[in-house]
Amino acid sequence: MSEAVKILLVDDLPENLVALEALLRDNQLAIYTATSGEEALSLLLEHEFALALLDVQMPGMSGFELAELIRGSSRTSHLPIVFVSAADREQSYTFRGYENGAVDFLYKPLDHHAVKSKVRVFVELHAKSRELRQQLVELEAARAEQEGLLAALQAAQADLQxxxxxxxxxxxxxxxxxxxxxxxxxxxxxxxxxxxxxxxxxxxxxxxxxxxxxxxxxxxxxxxxxxxxxxxxxxxxHGKLSIRPRHADLGELARAIVADFTALYRDVPLGLEAQDGIVGEWDDSRIGQVLVNLLSNALRYGEGRPVRVDVDRAPDGMARLTVTDQGMGIPLADQRKVFEQFERLPAAAQSPGMGLGLYISQHFVQAHGGSIQVHSEPGAGARFTVLLPAAPGPSAA
Structure with missing residues (x-):
C-alpha cells in the first residue's frame, strides 16, 4: 500500500479548517491542520507536504508572511502554496501573492469542484515527483551496480590474463x-x-x-x-591436500635429511643442532619435504657458505625448525613474495627451480596449524623459521 500524500491546511478559524478538511477527505490523503503560522512552521519541520493551502488574512502572521518563511527555507522552498482569500481579486493583491511564492489562488466562497480539482492536480504532481525521485535512486543504484560489475569484470579479466x-x-x-x-x-x-x-x-x-x-x-x-x-x-x-599425521620426532627427521644432504653437498659446511624430545603429531613426509625445500634453497643461494639447521622449542611451546644461510639475503620488500607460486627474486633468476618450493612448504606448514616466516637482510643471509604445534615437553608436563 502506497504512503498517503500529506496536505497542510492553515486557517485561524477552526470551522473553516473543519469544512475544508471534510471537503478534501480522501483515503489517499493525510490532512494536517494549523490555526497559526507558528503552528504551521512546526508541522513543516516534521513532515513533507505535497501542498499547502494558506489563509491569507490571519492575525499575527499573515499567509503572505508565512509563505515568505516557507520559501526562505531550503527544506520547504519547493512546496506548492495555494492562497485561500476572501479579499477582492485586485491585481496588486494577486501580484503580491504570486510574489510570495503562490502557485494559485482560491477565493471564498470556495467552489468545491475547483478546490478538489486543483488539489488533485498537485497531489498527482507530487506523486509523479516522488516516483521520479525513486526512479532516480534506483537508476543510481543500478549505475553503481553496473560500475561494480564492470570493475569485477575488469578484475576477472586481469586475473584471467x-x-x-x-x-x-x-x-x-x-x-x-x-x-x-x-x-x-x-x-x-x-x-x-x-x-x-x-x-x-x-x-x-x-x-x-x-x-x-x-x-x-x-x-x-x-x-x-x-x-x-x-x-x-x-x-x-583444488583443496585436496592430504595430511596423514602420526607421532614423529622432529630432531630425528632433521638428522636423517641433513645426513642425506651432507653426502650430496660435501663442499658446503652443513651444521645441525637438534634438541631431544621435540615431538608431535605431524605428517613426517610433508614436514620432511618442507625441510628439504628450505635446505635446497639455502644451499642454492648460500654462495657456498655454511648452512645451519636448528631444532628446538619456541618460548610458547611450539616446535621450532630453523634453517639459516649466509648468502645473498632477501630485501624486505620481497620477503612476502617468496611464498607466492612461481615467484622468484631477480637475483635468483639464473638459478634452477620454478619458484614452487616455498609456496608448497607454506601450505604444508599451515595444514599442520603452524606458520613459516623469513628474517633476512640483503647480503646478510636468510633465516627461515617453521613453527609447529608440538606435544608438551617434560617441563610443561
Missing part, C-alpha cells in the same frame, strides 16, 4: 626443467650405446658404473621432484 601468462610461464618452466635432466640422460644413453656398439665393455668398470648410476639417480630425483611439485600444486589449488 595473469592466469594465462602464469600458465604459459609454467609450461615453459616445466618444459625447461624436464628437458635438462632428460637431455643429460639421453646424452649419457647415447654415449653408452656407442661404447657397447664398439664392444668396449672394459669402459663399464665398477667405478664408472657407480658414477653412471649416481648421475642417473640425480636426474631421476630431479624429474620426480618436479612432478611431485606439480601434483602438490594441483592438490593445493
Amino acid at each position: 595473469r592466469a594465462l601468462k602464469m600458465r604459459d610461464e609454467f609450461m615453459s618452466m616445466v618444459t625447461h626443467e624436464l628437458r635438462t635432466p632428460l637431455g643429460v640422460m639421453a646424452l649419457e644413453v647415447e654415449l653408452r650405446q656407442r661404447r657397447l656398439d664398439r664392444g668396449d665393455l672394459a669402459y663399464f668398470n665398477g667405478e664408472r658404473l657407480q658414477s653412471m648410476l649416481a648421475k642417473d639417480s640425480r636426474q631421476v630425483r630431479s624429474m620426480t621432484r618436479l612432478i611431485e611439485d606439480m601434483l602438490d600444486i594441483a592438490r593445493i589449488q
Whole structure:
C-alpha cells in the first residue's frame, strides 16, 4: 500500500479548517491542520507536504508572511502554496501573492469542484515527483551496480590474463626443467650405446658404473621432484591436500635429511643442532619435504657458505625448525613474495627451480596449524623459521 500524500491546511478559524478538511477527505490523503503560522512552521519541520493551502488574512502572521518563511527555507522552498482569500481579486493583491511564492489562488466562497480539482492536480504532481525521485535512486543504484560489475569484470579479466601468462610461464618452466635432466640422460644413453656398439665393455668398470648410476639417480630425483611439485600444486589449488599425521620426532627427521644432504653437498659446511624430545603429531613426509625445500634453497643461494639447521622449542611451546644461510639475503620488500607460486627474486633468476618450493612448504606448514616466516637482510643471509604445534615437553608436563 502506497504512503498517503500529506496536505497542510492553515486557517485561524477552526470551522473553516473543519469544512475544508471534510471537503478534501480522501483515503489517499493525510490532512494536517494549523490555526497559526507558528503552528504551521512546526508541522513543516516534521513532515513533507505535497501542498499547502494558506489563509491569507490571519492575525499575527499573515499567509503572505508565512509563505515568505516557507520559501526562505531550503527544506520547504519547493512546496506548492495555494492562497485561500476572501479579499477582492485586485491585481496588486494577486501580484503580491504570486510574489510570495503562490502557485494559485482560491477565493471564498470556495467552489468545491475547483478546490478538489486543483488539489488533485498537485497531489498527482507530487506523486509523479516522488516516483521520479525513486526512479532516480534506483537508476543510481543500478549505475553503481553496473560500475561494480564492470570493475569485477575488469578484475576477472586481469586475473584471467595473469592466469594465462602464469600458465604459459609454467609450461615453459616445466618444459625447461624436464628437458635438462632428460637431455643429460639421453646424452649419457647415447654415449653408452656407442661404447657397447664398439664392444668396449672394459669402459663399464665398477667405478664408472657407480658414477653412471649416481648421475642417473640425480636426474631421476630431479624429474620426480618436479612432478611431485606439480601434483602438490594441483592438490593445493583444488583443496585436496592430504595430511596423514602420526607421532614423529622432529630432531630425528632433521638428522636423517641433513645426513642425506651432507653426502650430496660435501663442499658446503652443513651444521645441525637438534634438541631431544621435540615431538608431535605431524605428517613426517610433508614436514620432511618442507625441510628439504628450505635446505635446497639455502644451499642454492648460500654462495657456498655454511648452512645451519636448528631444532628446538619456541618460548610458547611450539616446535621450532630453523634453517639459516649466509648468502645473498632477501630485501624486505620481497620477503612476502617468496611464498607466492612461481615467484622468484631477480637475483635468483639464473638459478634452477620454478619458484614452487616455498609456496608448497607454506601450505604444508599451515595444514599442520603452524606458520613459516623469513628474517633476512640483503647480503646478510636468510633465516627461515617453521613453527609447529608440538606435544608438551617434560617441563610443561
